[in-house]
Each structure stands twice: as C-alpha cells, then as structure tokens.
Amino acid sequence: MFPKIPQFPIRHRVYTMFKIVVCVKAVPDPKEACNIKIDPATKTLMRCDVPMVLNPLDKYALEAALQFKAEFDAHISVLSMGPPEAGNIVKECLALGADRGFLLSDRAFAGADAFATAYTLAKGIEKNGPYDVVFCGMASSDGSTEWVGPEIATFLKIPVVTRIKEIVEYNGQWWTVKAELENGYRLVRVQIPAVFTVTRELNTPRRLSFSGIIKARKKEITRWGIQELGVPEESVGLKGSPSMVSTIASMDSRRKVEILEGKREEKAEQLVQRLVNAGVI
Amino acid sequence: MGKSRGPVWVIAEQIDCRILEVSFQLIGHGRKLAAALDTTVEAILLGHKMEEHPRQLFAAGGDRVYLGNDPELAVYQPEIYTEIIEKLAKERQPEIILVGSTAMGRELAPLIAARLDTGLTAHCIDLVIDGNKVLESRIPAYGGLLSIICPDRRPQMATIATGVFPNPEPDESRTGEIIPIEVPKKIPRRIQTLEVVREEPEGMDLESATIVVAGGAGAGDPAGWRKIAGLAEVLNAALGATRPAVDEGWAALETMIGQSGKMVSPELYIGVGLSGELQHMVGISGAKIMVAINNDAKSPVFEQVDYGIVDDYREFVPVFIEKIKEYQGKLKTC
Amino acid sequence: MIDFTFTEEQEMFRKAAQEFAETQVAPNVPEMEKTGKASQDLVKAMAEAEMMALTIPEEYGGLGLGYTARFIALEEISKVSVAAGMMLQVFALGIEPILKFGSDAQKKNFLPGLATGERLASTAVTETTGGSDPTGIRSTYKKDGEDYILNGRKCFITNSHIADTITVLAKDDENPKAFSTFILEKGMEGFKATHEENKVGMRGCNTGELAYENCRVPKENLIGVEGKGLGVALAAIGDVGRGGMVACALGLQAACLEVSVKFANERILYGKPISRLQTIQNKLADMKIDLEAGRLLGYKAASMQDKGERSSNEFAVAKYFTTEAAQRAAKMASDIHGGYGCMEEYAVSRYMRDSFVLGPSAGTSDIMKVIIARWTLS
Numbered sequence: 001m002f003p004k005i006p007q008f009p010i011r012h013r014v015y016t017m018f019k020i021v022v023c024v025k026a027v028p029d030p031k032e033a034c035n036i037k038i039d040p041a042t043k044t045l046m047r048c049d050v051p052m053v054l055n056p057l058d059k060y061a062l063e064a065a066l067q068f069k070a071e072f073d074a075h076i077s078v079l080s081m082g083p084p085e086a087g088n089i090v091k092e093c094l095a096l097g098a099d100r101g102f103l104l105s106d107r108a109f110a111g112a113d114a115f116a117t118a119y120t121l122a123k124g125i126e127k128n129g130p131y132d133v134v135f136c137g138m139a140s141s142d143g144s145t146e147w148v149g150p151e152i153a154t155f156l157k158i159p160v161v162t163r164i165k166e167i168v169e170y171n172g173q174w175w176t177v178k179a180e181l182e183n184g185y186r187l188v189r190v191q192i193p194a195v196f197t198v199t200r201e202l203n204t205p206r207r208l209s210f211s212g213i214i215k216a217r218k219k220e221i222t223r224w225g226i227q228e229l230g231v232p233e234e235s236v237g238l239k240g241s242p243s244m245v246s247t248i249a250s251m252d253s254r255r256k257v258e259i260l261e262g263k264r265e266e267k268a269e270q271l272v273q274r275l276v277n278a279g280v281i
Numbered sequence: 282m283g284k285s286r287g288p289v290w291v292i293a294e295q296i297d298c299r300i301l302e303v304s305f306q307l308i309g310h311g312r313k314l315a316a317a318l319d320t321t322v323e324a325i326l327l328g329h330k331m332e333e334h335p336r337q338l339f340a341a342g343g344d345r346v347y348l349g350n351d352p353e354l355a356v357y358q359p360e361i362y363t364e365i366i367e368k369l370a371k372e373r374q375p376e377i378i379l380v381g382s383t384a385m386g387r388e389l390a391p392l393i394a395a396r397l398d399t400g401l402t403a404h405c406i407d408l409v410i411d412g413n414k415v416l417e418s419r420i421p422a423y424g425g426l427l428s429i430i431c432p433d434r435r436p437q438m439a440t441i442a443t444g445v446f447p448n449p450e451p452d453e454s455r456t457g458e459i460i461p462i463e464v465p466k467k468i469p470r471r472i473q474t475l476e477v478v479r480e481e482p483e484g485m486d487l488e489s490a491t492i493v494v495a496g497g498a499g500a501g502d503p504a505g506w507r508k509i510a511g512l513a514e515v516l517n518a519a520l521g522a523t524r525p526a527v528d529e530g531w532a533a534l535e536t537m538i539g540q541s542g543k544m545v546s547p548e549l550y551i552g553v554g555l556s557g558e559l560q561h562m563v564g565i566s567g568a569k570i571m572v573a574i575n576n577d578a579k580s581p582v583f584e585q586v587d588y589g590i591v592d593d594y595r596e597f598v599p600v601f602i603e604k605i606k607e608y609q610g611k612l613k614t615c
Numbered sequence: 616m617i618d619f620t621f622t623e624e625q626e627m628f629r630k631a632a633q634e635f636a637e638t639q640v641a642p643n644v645p646e647m648e649k650t651g652k653a654s655q656d657l658v659k660a661m662a663e664a665e666m667m668a669l670t671i672p673e674e675y676g677g678l679g680l681g682y683t684a685r686f687i688a689l690e691e692i693s694k695v696s697v698a699a700g701m702m703l704q705v706f707a708l709g710i711e712p713i714l715k716f717g718s719d720a721q722k723k724n725f726l727p728g729l730a731t732g733e734r735l736a737s738t739a740v741t742e743t744t745g746g747s748d749p750t751g752i753r754s755t756y757k758k759d760g761e762d763y764i765l766n767g768r769k770c771f772i773t774n775s776h777i778a779d780t781i782t783v784l785a786k787d788d789e790n791p792k793a794f795s796t797f798i799l800e801k802g803m804e805g806f807k808a809t810h811e812e813n814k815v816g817m818r819g820c821n822t823g824e825l826a827y828e829n830c831r832v833p834k835e836n837l838i839g840v841e842g843k844g845l846g847v848a849l850a851a852i853g854d855v856g857r858g859g860m861v862a863c864a865l866g867l868q869a870a871c872l873e874v875s876v877k878f879a880n881e882r883i884l885y886g887k888p889i890s891r892l893q894t895i896q897n898k899l900a901d902m903k904i905d906l907e908a909g910r911l912l913g914y915k916a917a918s919m920q921d922k923g924e925r926s927s928n929e930f931a932v933a934k935y936f937t938t939e940a941a942q943r944a945a946k947m948a949s950d951i952h953g954g955y956g957c958m959e960e961y962a963v964s965r966y967m968r969d970s971f972v973l974g975p976s977a978g979t980s981d982i983m984k985v986i987i988a989r990w991t992l993s
Contacts, residue, residue, distance in 0.1 A: 030524075030525070030528070031525075056528065088623060088626070088627075091623060091627065092627060092630070095627055113400060114391070114401070115394065115395065115399075115400060115401070118395065139541070144403070144404070144540075144541050145391075145401075145403040145404075146387045146388075146391070146403065146541075147390075147391040147394070147401055147403065149391075150388055150391035150392050150395065151391050151392075151394070151395040153392075154391075154392055154395035154396055155395060158471075159359065159360065159471045159472040160359070160388070160392070160472075161359075161472065162384075162387065162388040163384060163388075176475070179384075180384060180534075181384045181385075181477065181479075182383065182384055182535065183479055183480055183481070183482045183535070184477065184478045184479040184480040185477075185478055185480075186356070186357070186474050186475075186476070186477050186478075187474070187475040187476045187477075187478065188472060188473065188474050188475065189472070189473050189475055190471060190472040190473075191471040191472065194471070194472070199534070200528075200534075207631065207634045207635065207638065207664075208627060208630055208631035208634060209631060209664065209665060210628065210631060210664070210665045210668070210669065210678050210680060210684070211665055211678060213624060213627045213628060213631065214678060214680070216627075217624070241400070242398070242399050242400030242431050242433070242434045243400035243401070243402060243429050243430070243431050244429070244430060244431075244432070245427050245428065245429055246411075246417065246428045246429065246430045246432075247417075247427075247428045248425045248426070248427055248428075249425060249426045249428070250425050250426065255571065255584075255585060255586060255587050256587070257583055257584060257585075257586060257587065257588075257589055258587065258588055258589070259578075259583065259588075259589040259590075259591060260588060260589065260590055264592060264596060264597060264600050265600055265604075267590055267592065267597070268597065268600045268601045268603070268604040269604050271572065271588060271590060271601065271604075272601070272604045272605055272607075272608050274570075274588055275549065275570065275572075276608065278549075278569065278570050279548075279569075280491075280492070280548045280549035280569055280570050281492070281516060281549065281605070281608075576881050577880065577881045578881070578883045578888065579880070579888060591883060
C-alpha cells in the first residue's frame with residue numbers, strides 16, 4: 001500500500017516522507033495535583049506520590065500530527081525530556097499512533113527550567129534528523145509557563161506560532177493558521193519548518209485503542225542521555241537554567257472565616273444579610 | 282557606587298493604536314524597581330501612527346521611549362519585533378525587561394529571552410529588588426509563594442498580567458527622550474500576521490466587574506454549571522472559572538481567573554465548588570468580601586474567605602437565589 | 616512464584632478501558648436506568664472500541680489479547696456500570712463455545728462478525744426447570760435428515776433480545792443423558808426472543824426469554840460432537856462466564872469503595888468528617904480487604920486461563936468470593952451514606968440493586984460451594 005504522496009516537495013529535497021516531531025511531557029495527574037508539594041531542600045517539585053500522565057495539552061499536539069498523517073501521510077516522532085518513569089507516556093503516544101519515541105533522560109537534565117528544557121529538546125530534535133513541523137502543547141499543566149515552544153523555535157532558528165486554534169491551510173511550504181488572542185485571533189502565514197503550539201480548540205484528541213496498544217509493541221523508544229546528545233553539562237539541567245528558585249514562603253491568609261451554621265434556609269438568609277450589611281449586594 | 286546598571290525596560294503593547302493598561306502598570310511598578318537600582322525606566326513601543334503615544338508613556342513614568350513607527354509594525358509581527366528588541370537590548374544592556382502577560386507578550390517574551398540567553402519568569406504576582414540588587418519575581422505555586430531569580434544572566438525578564446500592579450497616576454508634566462527605531466530590512470520574513478480578527482467577548486467583563494461568581498471542578502457537570510451561572514445572573518455578576526472547569530469544557534479559557542488567567546478585583550467574590558487552589562486564588566485581589574460554597578468542610582478554600590457555606594451547592598444555590606430575589610424584591614418596594 | 620505487577624501494556628489496556636468507561640459508558644447510564652433497555656449507542660461504542668474482539672484470535676479478525684486483558688476491560692467498565700459490564704461479558708460467553716469447540720468452518724463463519732461487533736453473541740442454558748441444575752432442562756433436539764429440530768424455551772438469558780448468535784444447550788429427545796449445543800441465529804424460523812425481563816438491578820443489561828418451536832437447525836450449527844454438548848456449555852460458563860462475573864463484581868466493589876471514601880470525607884458529623892470515626896473506618900477496611908483479596912483470586916484464575924489451563928474451579932472460588940463481597944460492599948457503602956443511600960441521585964442506591972443480581976448470575980453462591988467442595992474432595 002503506497003503512502004499518499006504529499007502535494008508539495010520540501011525545500012530542495014526530492015520526495016521524502018513528511019516528518020513531524022511532537023514534544024510531550026509527563027506531568028503529575030492534574031486531577032490529583034493538589035497533593036504535590038515543593039521539596040524545601042532542592043527547591044524543585046517533589047513528584048513522587050501522584051501518578052505521571054501525558055500533559056493534557058500534548059494530546060492535542062499529537063492529535064494534530066495524527067490528523068495530518070491520516071490525510072497526507074507522515075512520520076511522527078515523539079520526544080520527551082524526563083526521568084525514566086516518563087517512558088510510559090512516550091509508549092502511550094506510540095499506542096495513539098506515533099511512529100517513534102525518544103526519551104531524553106539523564107540525571108544531568110534534571111532541575112531544568114524552561115530555557116534548559118527547550119535547549120535539550122531542541123538538541124534532541126536536531127539529533128533526530130530533518131523535520132518539517134514541530135507540534136507542542138501550548139503549556140504544561142504543572143510548569144505552565146508557555147515558554148518551551150517559542151524557545152525551542154529560537155534554538156532551532158525556525159519561526160513559531162503559539163496558541164493555534166485552527167489550521168486553515170496547508171499549502172506546500174506555507175501554512176496559514178489562526179492563533180488565539182484574548183478576544184479573537186491572529187491569522188498568520190508561516191513558512192515551515194516551524195514550531196506550532198496548540199490549544200484545546202484545535203481538535204478532539206482520540207482515545208487509546210487496544211489495537212493501537214498492540215501496534216506499539218513493534219515501535220521503538222530510544223533513550224538519549226547527555227553523551228548521546230553531545231551537549232555540555234553547563235547547558236542542561238539545573239546548571240543550564242538561568243532561573244532558579246531562591247526562597248519559598250507560605251502564603252498567609254488574611255481573612256477571618258465564619259462558617260455559617262443552621263438549616264439550609266437559615267444559612268442562605270444569614271448570608272444574604274451579611275452581604276447586605278457589608279454593602280456588596 | 283559600583284557599575285551603573287542598565288535601565289528597567291517595559292515592552293509596551295498597543296492594539297489598534299491604543300496602549301494596553303498593563304504597559305502603564307508595568308512602567309508604574311518599574312519606577313520602583315528602577316529607584317532601588319538607581320537607574321531609569323525605558324519603554325519600547327512598536328506600531329504605526331504612534332506619534333502621540335510616547336507622551337502617555339512618559340506620563341506613566343517612563344524616562345525614554347524607543348519608538349518604532351512604521352506600517353509594517355502596525356500589528357504584532359513576531360520575527361520583526363523580536364529582531365528589533367534583541368538588537369536594541371544587546372546595544373543598551375537593560376538590567377530588567379518586563380512584558381505584559383498578554384497573548385502577544387507570552388509569545389514575544391520567550392523569543393526575546395531565548396535570543397538573549399536569559400531566564401524568564403511567568404505568572405508573577407509581585408516583583409521586588411532584593412538585598413543583592415537582584416530582581417525577585419514572586420509566583421504562587423503548590424501551596425507556597427516562590428521567589429524566582431536569575432542571578433547570573435542579564436537582562437532579568439518577567440511577564441506580569443494586567444491588574445497585578447495598579448494604574449499609575451499620570452503625571453502629564455513629565456517628558457522624556459524619544460528614540461526612533463528603524464524596521465530592519467534584511468531579516469527573514471518567514472512569518473507574517475495577515476490580520477487580527479476581534480471577536481466580542483461573551484458575558485460580562487471579569488476584570489471590571491464588581492461582583493464575581495466563580496465555579497470550579499465541584500460543579501460536576503454542565504447542568505450544575507448552569508446553576509452557578511444562574512447565581513451570577515441574579516446578582517448581575519461576571520462568571521469566572523478555575524482551570525479544572527475550563528478543562529472540562531464548562532467555561533471558556535477567557536473566563537479563567539488565576540495565575541495564568543485573569544486578575545479580578547471585585548467587591549464581592551463567591552467561589553462555588555472550588556477548592557481554593559492558590560493558582561486560582563491569586564487571581565482575586567482586594568475583594569471586599571469573599572464567600573465560598575463547598576460540600577467539603579476540609580476544603581482549603583474555607584481558610585481564605587470571609588463567609589463559608591458547607592453544603593452541596595446544587596441544594597444551596599437555588600435557596601440562596603430565592604433569598605437574594607426576596608431581598609431584591611423588598612428593595613423595589615421601599 | 617509469580618510477579619504480581621501488571622505489565623506496561625496491561626496498564627495501557629486499563630487506561631484505554633477507563634477512558635472508554637468514562638466517556639462512552641457513563642453518559643448512557645441514566646437512560647439505561649430509566650428504561651432498563653440495552654443501549655444501542657453503547658453497543659456501537661463497544662464495537663468501535665474493539666471490546667468484543669479481545670478474546671478472538673487475530674486470524675479471525677480479533678485482537679487475540681486473551682482473558683486477562685478482557686478481565687481488565689470488564690473491571691473498569693463495571694466500575695462505571697455493572698449492566699454494561701454484564702452485557703459485554705456475556706458477548707464473550709457467547710463467543711467462547713465457538714472459539715473453543717467450534718469447527719474451522721464455524722469459526723470462519725461466525726467469529727469475524729462477532730469480533731467487529733456487527734453480530735452479538737450469548738449463551739443460553741437456563742430454563743425454568745434447571746439453571747443451577749443444567750441437566751434438568753427440558754429443551755430437546757431431534758435429528759431430521761441432516762438437520763436438527765429444536766423445541767423448548769430458555770429464561771433469564773442475558774442479551775436474549777439483542778444477540779444474533781446464541782449457543783443453546785438442549786437434550787436429546789430420545790436419550791435424556793445426551794446433550795448438545797447448537798448455534799441458533801436470529802431470524803431462524805421458529806426461533807424468537809419472547810418476554811423481556813424488567814430487572815431491579817443491572818438495568819440496561821437485556822435479560823429475557825427465548826423460545827424455539829420446531830426450529831430447524833442445520834448440522835453446520837452443531838458445536839462439537841453430538842451428545843457431548845454439556846461439557847461445551849459448562850466449560851464456557853465455568854471459565855468465561857464465571858470469570859466475567861468476577862470482573863463485574865470487582866468493578867462494583869471498587870465503585871462502592873470510591874464513593875464511600877468520597878462521602879466519608881465530605882460528610883461532617885460531630886464537627887469532623889465521618890471518615891475519622893472508627894465504625895466507618897472498619898467498613899472501609901473491610902471493603903478494601905475484600906477488594907484486594909478478590910483481585911488476587913480473579914487475576915490468578917485469568918492468568919491460568921491465558922495459559923490454556925482449565926480455570927473453572929479457581930473461578931468458582933473467585934466468583935463466590937467476589938459476588939458475595941460485592942453485596943457486602945454495596946450494603947456497607949449504603950450504610951455509610953445513611954439516608955442519602957436510599958436516594959436515587961446517589962449512585963450507591965444503584966450499586967445496592969446491581970449487587971444482588973450478581974449473586975445468581977452464572978451460578979448461585981450455593982452452587983459455587985458445591986463445585987468447590989467437589990474440587991476439594993476430589
């Protein structure tokens with residue numbers, strides 16, 4: 001069964017398969033996130049007790065790649081920087097339909113801020129070979145900075161469009177997309193290769209399927225450490241992070257709480273009374 | 282004493298030739314930072330038909346404005362804006378760069394930070410200069426308040442949402458230097474904003490509302506969410522949401538209140554079915570009265586409000602609405 | 616001995632089943648509760664999610680994932696709806712006789728359609744005169760040329776009205792000691808699903824009666840050797856039927872425990888959540904103990920099944936233990952909820968009703984003990 005030939009040649013190359021890279025992250029399950037605490041010694045997140053799952057927005061990024069692949073055919077590589085336990089989310093992406101997985105994992109990568117994370121991922125993307133498009137989730141549910149996508153693009157020296165809510169047109173080397181704004185959107189035309197960070201508006205991610213999980217058995221996940229990436233220690237992890245946490249303080253609550261008691265009707269009446277007295281309704 | 286420091290920069294943002302409030306707020310706060318560092322405040326403003334605008338930036342507290350005034354700069358063009366700011370920063374060596382946490386800011390700031398090889402802090406709710414003359418960016422996280430610093434590299438960068446800092450009192454008598462910027466010709470133009478399309482926001486504007494009702498994960502389902510919306514309606518309040526509620530699809534992202542959403546400062550805030558997570562609560566500043574309705578008596582939200590109702594909101598809210606309507610009815614008759 | 620951890624792949628199966636249960640099963644539950652009828656949407660969704668293909672080998676269009684994977688899927692689905700779990704488990708029960716005892720032709724003929732969910736399956740043994748005692752059935756078959764003529768009625772059959780192929784156990788007209796199993800297909804002349812039951816629990820799982828009057832069944836539809844059908848039926852029920860019940864029961868127990876913990880943490884009495892009270896903690900501990908023990912019994916039997924070993928005895932132990940435990944769990948959960956446990960809007964009232972339908976399904980607890988005693992004494 002021949003793959004459908006995409007309608008466009010890429011750069012100067014003769015037809016080669018369109019290559020998509022999706023960057024994903026393992027995050028503490030957002031539904032149990034309230035149990036997470038900060039380690040006061042290392043001042044980084046202690047993630048032990050809460051199960052790690054695929055960052056929700058990354059599912060949308062992967063779905064964008066999978067939908068492209070269904071229409072035009074493509075090879076999808078998934079990259080993730082994380083501890084060895086994060087391997088299961090890469091496997092999950094393979095089960096959802098990605099072709100190849102890479103886990104950038106090394107003690108040296110730990111404690112990275114967005115800058116060092118983006119740098120490491122960019123190096124991993126470069127090592128993987130030529131690519132046409134990089135999809136990322138707009139932000140992770142834990143760090144939630146939104147910085148990694150644009151910084152990867154900068155290190156790769158390619159353009160980026162953040163907060164994609166719709167891909168309007170794939171036209172050879174020029175894509176037209178809608179990028180979300182506060183009230184509305186920007187219509188942007190961008191030349192690929194480029195980085196796209198996606199929002200939940202873009203698509204509806206597919207669910208895991210049993211047959212997808214079976215197919216994933218034959219797909220490879222490769223682990224790359226600092227040796228394989230060939231990057232200096234000072235550029236990655238805690239050492240490579242320009243930002244660091246200096247102090248942790250607790251937030252004081254300055255309010256005196258009154259829990260209203262009594263039957264429902266009484267409580268409601270009391271509450272209305274209090275609010276009226278305070279002049280707020 | 283010691284090496285003189287570069288200025289505090291604010292990347293001002295304009296939309297349709299109007300400078301956003303956050304830009305003025307950052308200049309206002311920037312003055313405090315600059316004073317502690319014994320340096321000046323400068324703003325970069327890129328747009329078209331911007332001749333009159335530097336005046337406003339001076340009035341807010343800026344000492345110098347770098348003005349890019351060109352049709353090509355009318356709307357945000359990532360590569361061009363980044364190139365201009367990067368070049369200027371390498372020339373002028375600012376100590377600090379502040380950017381509003383807007384859609385544009387959240388794309389532009391990391392592009393600049395990566396080009397300048399420096400750190401960038403997101404979701405700041407406060408900025409102070411510490412004992413070592415280093416910028417401390419304070420962000421709420423995981424039950425605490427973190428101070429992030431970028432000790433070695435310069436500039437130190439941060440994004441701040443509108444409403445975190447107050448609007449400065451404009452001083453029309455202030456003036457400053459305007460330095461014109463040219464649009465660089467020889468840069469790759471691989472990306473182009475073709476047009477900016479505005480859509481009317483649904484519902485009331487959260488940031489200016491006097492009463493805000495917010496719903497969270499405890500709403501449970503769309504039917505429940507509608508009950509909460511009903512409460513907002515009867516109070517003529519703006520309806521906001523926490524991140525879980527947005528994730529479930531009950532509320533739009535634009536209505537999210539919190540660290541990575543909107544900052545609100547109503548007189549009355551009522552949180553329904555939410556747990557009072559820090560990331561959300563920091564979005565509410567200076568509310569006169571805060572109320573929480575939650576069926577879990579152990580919920581942390583009850584430590585952060587003035588009045589708490591421990592009840593199933595599905596049962597309580599309809600009764601509450603009744604009582605409010607009764608009260609409103611009485612008002613009309615006297 | 617054994618490694619008690621699930622493989623990475625099995626964890627992914629569980630995840631896939633959980634996602635399915637939460638997004639595709641849960642929305643159908645209110646309607647199922649109201650009407651008591653099987654949901655066509657749910658059946659379609661199950662087919663799309665390849666749920667019917669789990670135990671069917673790849674060469675016949677299935678996924679060939681085996682019985683542990685099936686167990687995992689059933690457990691997660693039952694946690695959201697026991698009725699949905701029951702419906703699905705009986706599909707596999709209907710598939711099993713063809714899978715294990717069918718001829719190549721029968722497998723080629725029936726399995727692909729069953730794998731895609733285009734056709735649905737069930738197995739019918741129970742009659743008014745014998746369920747616990749299958750030899751007491753009165754359905755008969757009589758040879759007529761190359762074909763067989765079947766007469767009789769079945770009752771309490773799951774998927775009676777939605778199944779396309781039903782494996783039916785009948786007695787030789789002339790020899791009351793000989794039994795055979797036949798594949799009856801929907802639409803066969805003289806065969807129809809008659810009365811549909813209105814159950815108080817497991818609502819949304821179709822249970823009903825079948826009747827076949829002078830129903831002509833071609834010889835191609837006889838499973839295995841004529842006269843040796845009892846073994847076919849009992850093997851399917853003993854391994855797959857019982858196994859399915861264990862998974863359904865465990866799912867229900869997990870659901871009971873979850874809602875109990877949630878309620879106990881939220882309900883304030885004497886100034887603190889009731890989860891701090893020892894009597895409540897005792898109940899939660901009991902539920903937890905039963906769940907942990909039941910899981911070990913169930914997954915051990917399922918792993919034997921995957922190795923191709925006979926597991927009916929192990930599943931008898933597990934079925935007895937877990938279905939009894941599920942009834943206890945539902946009662947304890949209801950007690951923890953107090954008055955709220957009687958209210959329809961609290962899921963726990965449904966769990967109570969679902970729990971006691973688990974008991975008599977696929978063999979009563981008393982019958983389980985008979986089987987276990989026989990095993991012990993052998």
